[in-house]
Amino acid sequence: MNKAGYSTKQQAINILCEEFTKYNHIDSKLYKHFDVKRGLRNADGTGVLAGLTQICNVHGYVVNEGEREPIEGELIYRGNNIKDIVNDCVNNNRFGYEETIYLLLFGVLPDKQELDYFKQVLAMYRELPDGFVEDVILKIPSKNIMNKMASSILALYTYDDYADSTTIEQELRKAIEIIAKMPTIMISAYQAKRKNFDNQSLILHPLRKEESIAESILSTLRLDRSYTPEEAHLLDIMLILHAEHGGGNNSTFTCRTLTSSGTDAYSAYAGAIGSLKGPRHGGANAKVSEMVHCIENGVKDWNDDEEIAAFLEKIIRKEEGDGSGLIYGMGHAVYTKSDPRAVILKANAMKLAKGTEFEAQFNLLERVEKLTPGVFAKVKQVDKVMSANVDLYSGLVYRMLGIPDELFTPLFATARITGWAAHRMEELLTGGKIIRPAYKAITKRKEYVPLEQR
Incomplete structure (x- = not known):
């Protein structure tokens, strides 16, 4: 495209923008006048109650005689305090993210045999389909890892013979599969970005099934594959802390909203990634x-x-x-x-x-x-x-941990996919209605003017 052509197009957009802004403004006073719950928040800052969940409780205040009183915050996964989960992992020098996935999905803590089996299943699903990295990620790289992760999740739909099935069996299979594949997608997208936009060498390490998810991320990210136990355990704690945060956070609510429409899992999870990308949320x-x-x-x-x-x-x-x-x-x-x-x-x-x-x-x-x-x-x-x-x-x-800035939010998404999956399945089981809040129309009625009379 020549400069003149670009300038002409840009001028056209500028003119159209002026026209758009002329007719698209809402006086902020009207929100108060019509008692609009902006951001689905009440006047005191509390969230509008939109549903029930057994998955997580985010507790940060109490309401006493109509007034909010600050308290020390608590994050509860399926009835278990996050501090207890992390402390047990730290005290016993073990990885806990896989256990957290099991807890959030199934609603109970696994015993050792159940946990060992579940880890094997997750490791089995880490690999991407044959040709996926080359065709979906390397041939269409993106400067933004979050966008590439979202498009990659959507692309997985094509590889699934039961992509539109919403039976619990198929939904659980998809949830486990996508949770396991997210780190692989993230690292592959990052390596493609480095090669195409940063002029760096492309290095894709083979996966090691014996590694925990935290270990695997560090192992496949680093050129020499080396990491210390302390580093891997700290990343594991990060994954546990970011795995879930209640049904009302923007990305999880996005996932539940999309799910309530009856759409497929891949679309719901991709939409949640788009939400998390925003600087007011995970970004x-x-x-x-x-x-x-x-x-x-x-x-x-x-x-x-x-x-x-x-x-x-x-x-x-x-x-x-x-x-x-x-x-x-x-x-x-x-x-x-x-x-x-x-x-x-x-x-x-x-x-x-x-x-x-x-x-x-x-x-x-x-x-x-x-x-x-x-x-x-x-x-x-x-x-x-x-x-x-x-x-x-x-x-x-x-x-x-030597993790580049552009992977901060993608790592958040890699952990939070667990919470999204738990909430999607809960919405499928218990929601029952499409989520549809109301918007007050404030435009006055107008007589239509035929084109030749304008």
Whole structure:
């Protein structure tokens, strides 16, 4: 395309955009006037109740006599506190993500024999279909790994003779198969991106069935395939913490909404990946990384609370950072006093960071966590309980593990596919109705004007 042609097309779009914006505006006051639950949230910030679930409980506050009271956050998987799950794995030096998959899908903790068998089944499904990597991933690479993962999930539909079947047998098979294949898709998409857009060598390692999912990710990602037990166990904890977060989070609700329409599993999971990609959702971990780089470059003394607070104030005032005014990694829609995932991750990250080049970055994040609530209150003139969420420390953990920034959100998706699968099957079993909230139409009736009279 020549420059003139591009310019002409761009001018045409600019003209059409002006026309579009002229007629597409809604006064924000109308939302209050019609009592619209924007974002499906009540006026006090609580979520609109849209369903029931046995899978997960995200507990961050109590309502006492009509008012929200902050409490320490809890994340409960099928009745089991996430802290207990992680602590048992840490204390016994074992991997727990596979157990978490079993728990979320089936609703009970497996015994040793059941868990060993389930691990074998997951390992058996890791391989992609013959020719899939070459035809679907390498021949059509993408700069964005999340988009490539979504399109790859959709492509798997073609390889499934029972793609449209929604029987529990077929849905469970698809769930296990896609959960097992997600890391393979992610690493293959990343390698294709490196080759085609970063001018790097293409290296695709064969899978090792004896490795846990966390070990397999590190093994296939790294050129020399080496990793320490500490690194693999930390990544395993990350996968456990990101596996599920209730039916109301945007990507899981997207998955349930798509499922309620009767569409196939591949479409539902691909839609959930698209949702998670957004910077207001899973993509926030990449935004935290950007913000941290900005703070690191803008603050001379990382041990000076006053200088850090002044820089955070500039970010909130939209004078620094990406211009959003947000301190990414701070605050949550449900958690108030603490995000249990952040608490667990911070404690384990501190162990790995101590005595390394990352210790100074860890200490800087601690200061951001400590100072942000006060700076926010000063600038916004509101007294709001605010704590770090899981995204504040996840980027540092990934960097310590040598994981590139462009894989932060894809790793989130690789873990969260477990929660999506559990919720999809629950929706199929218990939903019964297509999810269809209402929108109030505010356009006044008009007389149609024939073309020749306009």
